[in-house]
Amino acid sequence: MKKRKLFFALLVIGGLSKANAQSYKNAFAVNVGVTQDGYGAMLSHNYFLNRHDYIEASLLATDAKYTSAVGSEIPYNDFVLNVSYSKNILVNKKNSLSANLSAGTVFGYESFDNKDLNDGTKILDNSKLIYGLSVGIDIDCVLNDKFSLFFKANEYYHANSDLGKFVPFAGLGLRFYTK
Secondary structure, eight states, rough: HHHHHHHHHHHHHHHHHHHHTOOOOOOEEEEEEETTTTTEEEEEEEEESSSSSSEEEEEEEEEEEEEEESOOEEEEEEEEEEEEEEEEEEOOOOEEEEEEEEEEEEEEEESOOSSSOOOSSSSSSSOEEEEEEEEEEEEEEEEESSEEEEEEEEEETTTTOSSSSSEEEEEEEEEEEEE
């Protein structure tokens, strides 16, 4: 009788600890890096569907300069909302290192800093809403139960941008997990 109660108690405790260790639901992240001819910062929220796959909503702000065909630099900023699905493609045995591929949609605003450039060139287009698609890779290195360090590289396709259809972003970040 005592052995059965002890076995049942160990089974319950083991089951609860296993369930608790696998119960990530949300993560919040900050990422800084480089973009085409400039810098960017990203804030993101991850909603986990299982241990490694998640839906991500991120806000990217960039500060960059586009170099035109005649050599003029056009300062601009992008403010982009990206919603994507991220699928795990690789994880090590200890669950401390993983890689995910992601794909999603992009919607944002492209803002020009000025309309007249120093060499007399005029920008004929206006600041405007932009939209498109994104693909990316995310390599995550777990530090402890609450934090991980990650590298993110995304390629954004802005379907209606006159400054460049393809805009890359790559950077390092810190992710905070909640239960």
